[in-house]
Every structure is written in structure tokens, then in C-alpha cells.
Amino acid sequence: MPEIKILPEEVISKIAAGEVIERPASVLKELIENSLDAGASKIEIDIRKAGRGLIRVHDDGRGMDREDLRLALGRHATSKLNVFEDIYSLATFGFRGEALYSVFAVSRLKLTSFRAGADSGYTLEGEGGKVAAELPAPPVKGTTIEAADLFFNTPARAKFMKSDAAERAQLIRTVEEAALANLGVSFRLGIDGAEILSLPALPGGLWENLKNRAASIFGKTIYAGLARVEGKAAGMAVYGLISRPDALSATRANQHFFVNRRPVNSALLRQAFYRGYGHMLTGRHPACALFVELDPGAFDANIHPQKRDVKFSGENEIFKTVSNTVYEELLSKQIAAVTLAAPDGENKFSAPDVPAYRESAAPPPLSAETGSLFGEPAAAMQPSAPADWRGHDLVFMGQLAKSYLLFECEAGLLVVDQHAAQERVLFEKYLDEFSRGAIKVQPLLVPLETELSRSQMETVLKWRDWLKIAGFEIDQRGPAVALLRATPALFYFTQPAFAEFLGYLAEVLGEPEKAAEDLKRNIIATMACKKSIKAHDFVKPQEAMRLMEDLKKTRDGYHCPHGRPTLFHLSGADIARRFQRSSAL
Numbered sequence: 381m382p383e384i385k386i387l388p389e390e391v392i393s394k395i396a397a398g399e400v401i402e403r404p405a406s407v408l409k410e411l412i413e414n415s416l417d418a419g420a421s422k423i424e425i426d427i428r429k430a431g432r433g434l435i436r437v438h439d440d441g442r443g444m445d446r447e448d449l450r451l452a453l454g455r456h457a458t459s460k461l462n463v464f465e466d467i468y469s470l471a472t473f474g475f476r477g478e479a480l481y482s483v484f485a486v487s488r489l490k491l492t493s494f495r496a497g498a499d500s501g502y503t504l505e506g507e508g509g510k511v512a513a514e515l516p517a518p519p520v521k522g523t524t525i526e527a528a529d530l531f532f533n534t535p536a537r538a539k540f541m542k543s544d545a546a547e548r549a550q551l552i553r554t555v556e557e558a559a560l561a562n563l564g565v566s567f568r569l570g571i572d573g574a575e576i577l578s579l580p581a582l583p584g585g586l587w588e589n590l591k592n593r594a595a596s597i598f599g600k601t602i603y604a605g606l607a608r609v610e611g612k613a614a615g616m617a618v619y620g621l622i623s624r625p626d627a628l629s630a631t632r633a634n635q636h637f638f639v640n641r642r643p644v645n646s647a648l649l650r651q652a653f654y655r656g657y658g659h660m661l662t663g664r665h666p667a668c669a670l671f672v673e674l675d676p677g678a679f680d681a682n683i684h685p686q687k688r689d690v691k692f693s694g695e696n697e698i699f700k701t702v703s704n705t706v707y708e709e710l711l712s713k714q715i716a717a718v719t720l721a722a723p724d725g726e727n728k729f730s731a732p733d734v735p736a737y738r739e740s741a742a743p744p745p746l747s748a749e750t751g752s753l754f755g756e757p758a759a760a761m762q763p764s765a766p767a768d769w770r771g772h773d774l775v776f777m778g779q780l781a782k783s784y785l786l787f788e789c790e791a792g793l794l795v796v797d798q799h800a801a802q803e804r805v806l807f808e809k810y811l812d813e814f815s816r817g818a819i820k821v822q823p824l825l826v827p828l829e830t831e832l833s834r835s836q837m838e839t840v841l842k843w844r845d846w847l848k849i850a851g852f853e854i855d856q857r858g859p860a861v862a863l864l865r866a867t868p869a870l871f872y873f874t875q876p877a878f879a880e881f882l883g884y885l886a887e888v889l890g891e892p893e894k895a896a897e898d899l900k901r902n903i904i905a906t907m908a909c910k911k912s913i914k915a916h917d918f919v920k921p922q923e924a925m926r927l928m929e930d931l932k933k934t935r936d937g938y939h940c941p942h943g944r945p946t947l948f949h950l951s952g953a954d955i956a957r958r959f960q961r962s963s964a965l
């Protein structure tokens with residue numbers, strides 16, 4: 381008996397499917413690309429049960445006749461590639477001829493299509509890669525594909541699915557990116573019967589459509605902070621919408637990069653984009669829909685079966701062009717007159733003032749996400765404090781620059797960053813209340829309101845009960861508007877702070893890797909107290925003393941929750957040395 385066996389076709393097809401189709405969003409991406417390749421001007425998508433129940437894509441493209449319909453479901457069937465060299469030109473999206481075959485292998489598929497001139501439309505039905513029926517269908521322009529019960533015959537893969545909320549968020553993002561990349565095509569997305577996105581293609585030019593879509597996809601708050609950029613160099617063009625430096629967010633959830641109108645993941649592009657902002661980022665993140673147009677021969681998008689990663693041939697040129705475009709448009713020209721919120725240009729950005737409470741020196745918050753890729757590294761300041769300052773009597777001497785509190789301590793000087801210290805105190809109080817299950821909640825007289833992207837909204841809603849335990853009462857109003865009705869009594873939120881906070885939460889909570897309860901609680905506490913502190917407050921002597929009493933009781937009085945020092949001490953000897961005295965005072 382030979383030990384080596386040839387795998388049955390059925391098994392081979394399932395293995396191939398695994399490469400192309402990881403999750404519902406990859407099915408959707410392939411189907412949308414096929415519709416776009418077919419010249420569709422309208423694509424309608426319906427999803428049920430986070431894509432596991434049904435993914436239905438209807439387009440008004442050129443359709444298939446009976447013969448093509450049969451061929452389309454076979455392996456390596458494609459109408460888009462004649463010679464191998466074509467692989468290097470990306471005029472169309474798909475060319476592996478594997479998508480339909482793979483989707484068919486792991487679902488119950490119904491494929492209906494009509495091509496102009498044919499005597500009738502046709503429907504093919506089947507499951508697990510086997511056609512069960514072929515029927516005539518009405519002559520409706522275009523193609524409808526319904527993939528139901530995804531992974532019904534590959535339970536192992538089904539198990540790797542993330543939560544419904546995570547899958548839905550990814551499905552929404554897939555449509556959002558397709559819609560940003562194809563402004564001339566109308567998109568509609570419904571999930572479980574509710575309309576999630578409706579993005580008609582309007583007459584009007586590229587910018588008008590891009591702005592319109594950005595407004596729906598990013599939500600009002602982020603949209604209002606966007607500016608338009610455009611640049612050309614070295615045979616490439618870069619353009620799009622990017623955040624003004626005074627309108628950054630806490631997360632990078634709203635960054636979309638495209639190469640030749642295809643959504644890509646590219647560390648190179650992201651880094652070039654960040655570099656363009658130079659020092660303006662201060663640990664925060666710009667949103668963007670940034671498009672790079674290149675000669676199709678200058679990059680390769682086929683290194684990954686799902687075609688999200690790209691490899692460029694002239695990396696340096698691309699890096700330079702992208703970062704220069706961003707930098708020049710944004711910083712040198714100070715966004716001359718093109719902020720979207722104020723088309724007449726009165727709303728120019730001004731360099732953010734650098735308060736004594738310097739965010740830019742902050743190491744990243746507790747999340748694994750790092751801040752600016754190119755920001756200066758956090759200064760390695762070691763606070764020098766007498767080991768037992770907690771045990772000493774402190775005499776309040778005054779406030780410096782409305783930011784630092786000065787105390788006499790053991791014949792030396794204790795300098796306290798009032799904001800960092802207050803953050804530390806609030807942080808520990810909050811965690812303490814949380815672990816006792818006794819968060820004091822304060823209802824807001826006027827609820828704060830913010831608009832989120834649909835995928836962020838999904839995540840927030842999923843965590844609503846948990847957030848309530850954490851002291852945040854959040855409601856939904858309208859498909860993408862979140863309302864903050866109550867907060868922990870310790871924290872004070874402004875509307876922009878709430879918008880940023882929620883965007884940040886949506887990202888953290890949406891990532892299962894960061895699912896550990898206490899990690900989330902920590903992140904929430906960190907974010908919440910960061911939002912609650914106002915720089916440049918006058919502090920009365922009693923308040924200063926009170927703060928120090930509170931700080932004494934904390935577990936780590938030396939650092940704020942972001943890791944910056946809260947205080948340093950100049951001993952009598954330090955001071956004497958400065959005056960070249962041999963002995964202390």
C-alpha cells in the first residue's frame with residue numbers, strides 16, 4: 381500500500397478556500413471586487429448574522445451568460461487574464477480566478493445573472509462546490525450572488541470566527557473602503573434588515589463625492605477636522621483628505637490608504653503619512669483617506685492571497701512623496717484655505733499651544749498602540765525624590781506657571797506637576813471604586829452627543845452593559861450617534877473629549893487581544909482621567925495640600941498613569957552645589 385494519497389477534489393477545494401476566505405469580510409471583498417470589475421454602477425449588499433447567515437451582493441454590471449455562469453464557478457476560471465504578464469498590471473481587481481470557486485466550496489451558493497442580448501437570465505444553485513440546479517431567471521441587468529451558511533462544511537474554520545460584532549465591523553469597513561475607492565459607484569449596505577450605509581454616487585467631481593462619503597463614513601466630528609491634500613512627484617500622485625493637526629483622534633481606526641484605488645495595508649505608507657506631521661502628532665492619530673496613484677508596474681499587490689499588502693519597487697521615492705505632500709500641504713502652507721468646515725479658509729489651523737502639561741513627552745498610554753511613530757522618544761527623566769517624602773511635613777510655597785506646585789520638604793524643594801499628580805490620584809480612586817463595584821455615577825443634565833462610524837457604534841453597543849458597570853451610561857440615538865448620559869463622578873468630560881474617548885474605546889474594545897478585563901479597565905481609567913484634567917488651573921493652598929495628602933495615599937505617587945513623573949526633589953545639597961557651597965544650606 382502506498383502511503384501517499386492524492387487528496388480528493390473536495391478536500392483540495394476546501395484548502396484553497398481557506399487561503400482566499402478567512403472570514404465573511406473576505407467573501408464580501410471578493411464579491412464587491414467582481415462587481416466592480418463587471419463595471420457595476422450600483423452595488424447593493426445585504427448581510428445576515430454577521431455574514432455567516434447570508435452575504436448577498438447585487439450589481440448592475442455586465443453580467444454573465446449561461447456558459448460563463450457555469451465556468452465562473454470552476455477553479456482558475458477567469459475572464460480577466462490572458463497571458464501571465466497581465467498579473468503585473470492591475471487594471472482589474474481579481475485575476476486569480478479563485479474567488480467564486482472558493483466561496484462556493486464553503487457555502488450554499490446561489491448565482492443569478494443576465495447578460496444583455498442573452499435570451500434569458502440564469503440561476504445556478506449548489507453547495508460545497510457542487511451545482512445542484514440550473515434554472516432560467518428573469519432578465520434583470522447584472523448579477524446577484526448569495527452565499528448562505530458560510531463555513532457550514534468546514535466547522536474548524538467556523539470556530540475561528542471572531543464575535544459577531546467584530547465580524548460585522550469588518551464587513552462594514554470593507555464596504556466603507558470600497559466606497560471610498562470607487563466614488564462613481566453607488567453602495568448600499570443593509571445588515572439584518574437595517575440600512576447601515578447608503579452612499580449614492582452623485583454627479584459632481586471627485587472631491588465632492590469623496591467629501592460626501594467621508595462625511596458619512598467618518599462621522600461629523602472627524603469629518604469637520606479634515607483637510608484636502610494633493611501632490612505630485614516622480615511619476616506618482618498623492619491626494620486625499622487628512623486630519624488637520626489640531627483635529628487629531630486618539631486612535632488610528634479612521635485611516636484608509638489606497639494604491640491605485642485599492643485599499644491596502646502598508647506600513648510604508650502609514651509611516652510616510654505620520655512623518656508628514658512631524659512633531660504635530662503628540663501621541664495622537666490623524667484620520668485619512670489617502671490615495672496614491674502609481675504606475676501599475678511599480679508595485680506588487682499579489683504577495684498575499686487577500687491582496688491587502690503591497691510591495692513597492694521605489695520605496696524611498698514613495699515615502700518621500702507621501703510625507704512631503706502631507707507636510708507641505710499641511711504645515712508649510714498652513715492648510716491654505718481648504719479646511720472642509722470652512723471652505724472660505726477662515727478656519728485655518730493654528731499650531732497647538734504647548735502647555736506645561738506636555739503630552740508630547742508622554743510614553744504611550746497603557747494600550748499596546750504606540751503613539752507617533754516619529755515623535756521624540758519620551759525623555760528618560762528619573763524623578764529624584766526623597767524616598768520618604770510621604771513621611772515628611774510639606775510646606776506649600778506657591779504655584780509656578782499655574783502648573784507646578786512648590787513645596788519645601790526636608791530643607792529641599794519638592795516640585796510637583798499638579799496635573800500629573802491629580803491624574804494619578806483620580807486614576808487610583810477610580811480603580812478602587814471599580815474593584816469594589818461601587819463607581820459613583822453622575823448623570824449629565826445635558827447628555828453629550830457624538831457621531832461615530834458604524835463599526836465603532838457596533839463595538840460600543842456591544843460593550844454598553846460593561847461600560848455601565850464602569851460608570852459610563854451610553855445610548856444610541858440614530859444609527860451612528862452616541863449619547864453620553866452619565867459618567868463616573870470623578871471625571872469631567874467636554875464634548876470633544878467624549879468624542880475622542882469613545883473613538884478610543886471603540887478601538888480598544890473591538891480588539892479581542894486586548895480583551896482582558898483589567899487591561900480594559902486600566903485603559904478606561906487612563907483615558908478618562910486624561911480627559912478630565914484641565915491645564916493651567918489655579919490651585920489654592922488648601923487644594924495643593926489636599927492633593928499632596930491624596931498623592932501620599934496612592935500606590936505609585938511618582939508617576940502619572942501614562943508614566944510621566946509627578947514630582948522631583950532638589951535636596952538642600954543639590955541646591956548648595958549649584959551655588960558652589962561646600963555644605964548644605
Ligand code: ADP
Pocket residue numbers: 410414415418439441442443444452453457458459460473474475476477478479480481523
Ligand atoms: P477572478 O475575479 O479572479 O476572475 P472569480 O472567481 O472572482 O475570479 O470570478 C470568476 C469569473 O466570474 C470572473 O472572471 C468574471 O468573468 C465572472 N464574474 C464573477 N463575478 C461577476 C459579476 N458580479 N459580474 C460579472 N461577472 C462576474
Ligand code: MG
Pocket residue numbers: 410413414473474475477479480
Ligand atoms: Mg474575483
